[in-house]
Amino acid sequence: MGGTRVIEVHGEQVRLTLPTTPQLLRVARLTAAGLAGRLGFSFDEIEDVKIAVDELCFALVGARGRPGSLSLLYTLDLGRLVIEGTATYEGAPPEVAPTELSSQILAAVVDEHELSTDGGGLRFRLLKRRTEGG
Amino acid sequence: MALDRADKKALMIVFNDYATTRDSALRDQLIEAHIGLAEYLARRFANRGEPLDDLVQVASLGLVKAVERFDPARGLEFTTFATPTIVGELKRHFRDKGWAVRVPRRVQELHLRITRVIDDLSNELGRSPNVDEIALRAGTTEDEVIEAIDAGSAYRSTSLDAGRSDDDESPGLLGQLGDLDPELARSELRTTLGPLIAALPEREQVMLYLRFYEGLTQSEIAKRLGISQMHVSRLLARSLQQLRELGDPQ
Numbered sequence: 574m575g576g577t578r579v580i581e582v583h584g585e586q587v588r589l590t591l592p593t594t595p596q597l598l599r600v601a602r603l604t605a606a607g608l609a610g611r612l613g614f615s616f617d618e619i620e621d622v623k624i625a626v627d628e629l630c631f632a633l634v635g636a637r638g639r640p641g642s643l644s645l646l647y648t649l650d651l652g653r654l655v656i657e658g659t660a661t662y663e664g665a666p667p668e669v670a671p672t673e674l675s676s677q678i679l680a681a682v683v684d685e686h687e688l689s690t691d692g693g694g695l696r697f698r699l700l701k702r703r704t705e706g707g
Numbered sequence: 708m709a710l711d712r713a714d715k716k717a718l719m720i721v722f723n724d725y726a727t728t729r730d731s732a733l734r735d736q737l738i739e740a741h742i743g744l745a746e747y748l749a750r751r752f753a754n755r756g757e758p759l760d761d762l763v764q765v766a767s768l769g770l771v772k773a774v775e776r777f778d779p780a781r782g783l784e785f786t787t788f789a790t791p792t793i794v795g796e797l798k799r800h801f802r803d804k805g806w807a808v809r810v811p812r813r814v815q816e817l818h819l820r821i822t823r824v825i826d827d828l829s830n831e832l833g834r835s836p837n838v839d840e841i842a843l844r845a846g847t848t849e850d851e852v853i854e855a856i857d858a859g860s861a862y863r864s865t866s867l868d869a870g871r872s873d874d875d876e877s878p879g880l881l882g883q884l885g886d887l888d889p890e891l892a893r894s895e896l897r898t899t900l901g902p903l904i905a906a907l908p909e910r911e912q913v914m915l916y917l918r919f920y921e922g923l924t925q926s927e928i929a930k931r932l933g934i935s936q937m938h939v940s941r942l943l944a945r946s947l948q949q950l951r952e953l954g955d956p957q
Contacts (some may be wrong), residue, residue: 600855604852606853606857610839610849610852610853611838614715615836616838616856617835618835623928623944624947627944627951631951636952641850671899673901674903674919674950677919677920678919681919682919705750
């Protein structure tokens with residue numbers, strides 16, 4: 574195949590703020606897919622990133638949404654994408670208890686992931702590296 | 708598709724013969740005689756974003772099943788018996804393709820084209836292609852590729868039971884895994900993945916297991932199950948969504 578047109582990045586960041594409703598999570602996922610694509614990730618890797626974004630955003634937002642806001646920070650580095658999400662809530666934050674299944678899913682799709690409480694809210698971080706030699 | 712009385716009578720004789728002999732030449736003759744019915748029904752599902760050729764193929768498969776299952780002793784007309792079978796196949800095809808929600812034709816076509824391109828390129832390159840490569844081959848832009856590969860999860864209906872009734876009867880799926888004993892695999896799936904999993908169709912259980920426990924990539928799963936990578940992607944996204952919703956304590 575001809576040379577892959579991958580953008581040169583060194584820590585560039587993209588920020589996105591969404592209400593904490595599940596209906597808008599597609600925007601978070603699409604942004605992640607778009608950026609991963611620009612970094613030269615393969616179809617499989619992009620799918621992995623999407624699964625991870627869905628999984629972690631869901632932990633913050635829930636099936637029916639929670640009043641509050643979700644800030645996402647996408648950091649692009651050579652061959653790697655870091656996504657950090659922070660949710661703040663009106664009222665008490667939900668309990669965060671990642672299930673074994675959820676951890677298993679995340680471990681299978683991204684290189685690093687964490688989910689934690691952050692003051693009055695919740696936060697997550699994930700890192701996905703591009704496979705070299707693709 | 709107009710068979711006159713004499714034709715029907717002649718075919719009834721063939722059906723009777725086939726019922727006793729199961730001779731494949733007779734079966735082919737019966738299929739050929741009724742192919743017009745399959746085409747007619749396929750056309751009724753045209754203009755919904757699936758190529759007519761594909762629909763005719765799906766309908767023909769339904770026809771084959773109907774011919775095989777038809778019991779002339781029960782006194783039904785073959786067309787009366789076959790029509791629901793064929794329509795059922797067509798509906799299932801649409802359900803599997805996930806186009807329950809209306810999407811613009813252009814996006815559907817692009818999605819279908821890119822589905823093929825991803826599978827082709829994976830085979831040619833021996834690895835998962837990147838967006839640039841997919842766009843180049845599909846003759847479109849990278850943005851459109853991103854949009855189209857997200858289409859799978861975006862277009863599925865989010866209704867909780869969307870996936871529940873989808874349990875297709877293909878019995879061979881766990882069997883296709885070769886080295887796994889289906890019963891053993893099933894029980895292992897449930898103990899490993901938990902009780903929520905039981906709510907999912909078997910095929911989706913298998914995919915979850917292969918993806919997240921066996922560590923196979925989506926491309927590898929697609930190859931193993933003989934379906935497109937986009938289809939794997941869509942089913943996985945749907946199962947995960949369902950599991951999350953079922954498991955949500957809210």
